[in-house]
Amino acid sequence: MNAFGFKLIEPRSIDFDQFDGRLLNEILEKEPSFKICLSCGGCTATCNAGTLIDFNIRKMNLLLRRGEITGLAREIDKCMLCGKCMLVCPRGINIRNVIMLLKKGLVQYRNENI
């Protein structure tokens, strides 16, 4: 298919059995501003890491909300904490705190699961 100029997209469905909301709830509690994200993508558009590699911070937020936390750790490591996303966010969301909480939370879960 690719040869014909079409892109194969994996079928997507949200599997609620896989839903892991612990991290999300913890983050929402510590950084309530994250509740009002409207997924506008402004953060991704300005992202510094995004200019260097395929990295989509808005998608991170989306995955977190869907409770799909496998694979998040590797992705979030691409962020450089530069703060641009926070400054362009129309909702004034403290995205860097979300990122820091996410990083810390992921390490904690990893440690607990060992």
Place this chain on the structure above:
Amino acid sequence: METPLFTYPFSIGLMFIVSFLLVVTCIWLAALSKSDRKLILKKIPGPASLKAIGETFMEALLHRKIFRKNPVLGYMHTSLAFGWFLLIVVGHLEAAVHYHTFSFPLWKSIFFRYAEPAPATGFAGHFFATSMDFLLLLILSGVGLAYYKRFNSRAFGMKKTTQLKVGDRIALTALWLIFPLRLIAEGVSAGLHRNGSFLTQPTGNLLAAILPLPLLEKPVWWAYSCALGVFFVAMPVSRYMHIPVEVLLIFLRRYGVRSQKHVNGYTRVQVFSCSRCGICLDSCQMNHANIRNTQSVYVLKQIRGRRLSDEQLFNCLLCGRCQKDCPVGIDLNDIRITQRIESTAEYNSTYDYLKNGPSPQADVVYFAGCMTHLTPSIKKSMQKLLNYAQVNYWFMDEHKAPCCGRPLIQAGQLEAAQKLIANNRDKIMQSGARTLVVSCPICYKVFSEDYKLPNVRVMHHAEYLLELVNQGLLPVHNSPKRVVYHDPCELGRGSGIYDQPRQLLGQYVELITMKHEKEDAFCCGGSLSNIKISMQERDRIRDHVLEEFQQYRPDQVVTACPLCKKTFTKGTEVEVRDLAEIVWESVSQQIIAAQPPVKQLEPEEVPS
């Protein structure tokens, strides 16, 4: 005379605190790096020791810095510390003169009026008795002020006073009781034996008139000794540990020991040196956002108790205002960053996706920085200025480049930051440039401190543009505007650059002097160092700063930081400009003026 029983609480307390201090000092020194210990050993016999003694005298006893900040508070600290010190020294001399020797049991000098009930005789006797009473009076006035401060801290020009813990409460109560009890004990003895002076004798006479003194003499001396003993024993768990530890800090600092990027013995010494004077509370702008539990004094306290939460640790602008005011000279910013490094040590990105292509050759590398990309007019002004001055430069992050790494360091991600630093450093070195110009003070700080770029001058554009103007490469047109200049934290307090921006700006506009500028400048509130603060809280801090600017009715607010500019712009109607924009505006006027005027066609010349 046999050693009276009542002296035991004092002696035991003293022995306890002395051995405790010896042990912790050894532990802390052992927790220093080898090179630090070598440095100390080398410097002990030198002039550094003398200077440290002098500084101990000026700061730990006379509290010169607190005096400068706040004379009443300074008097309180001095009368207590210096007064007590003299009381011990003079008391010792008095006993030595009396016994004609220096070898007498210690209790005899501390409880001299009990040990020697005979009234003072001769000139020396009277001199000492009067001096001792005078010193006691001095200390009591300090204690009185301390009482008053606890209940009414505003009288000291301080809005806040620190909250107390159990250990503190015990030690504080003991300290407050020591000197009144001494007065009563000496008074009682004076009432019985008439061996007092101008303060203790009248006290004694008064007491003798209303109380059965012979019954009371032992109990009051017991009480005095117990107060001393309790104070010594409670010292390690109270803020008063700062009294001995500050002396240690002064010596270590004089020997050249400095803060490192990890917790070591020096960190512990600094943490315990905090006297909880509360001066840093008043410096902190977090108050303006009603955040009142994250200031340095609280963080140090939590570090001591090993109870520091991330919410407290990361809720700070790292603006450095508290550090500048701290009379003990604790490296508050470094301590906080070190704690952040510890707190986030378990995860650090590797950024292995970073690549290094060949860099173009240039004389000057220009690095705008992430924040400057969000304020494009600064970036464009710089580009035009560099072109106008015909500088052979390479715009390193024009399209893409990693962040400078400073925001990561501020967040404690030191290891991760090193990866970005290595990548950027390679590119800069490859370009063969001798000058690196940056537009953002956040970048400036990390490039000049952490990058290690041999033979490359790191310059903020304020410095670089000043150089170009002084070389006559950029024409200057002044305007009648009155402006205030806002010192960005990382450029001012962070890097000590106050004059160059003012020199540059002074050529174009009229500069208004403000109350809070240079070292005392406010933070704009936008600092990336604060990971926890909300946008609304940032706005409140910003508005407070803007209020001060408004008082001077400036035509423009000028700064040298894209983040400050972005922060202020959102909150005021007044024009906010970066230095680079001011310089470019002036140059562009010159360009317009130099163009031949467009010729007006006369009516008869108009082709029909």
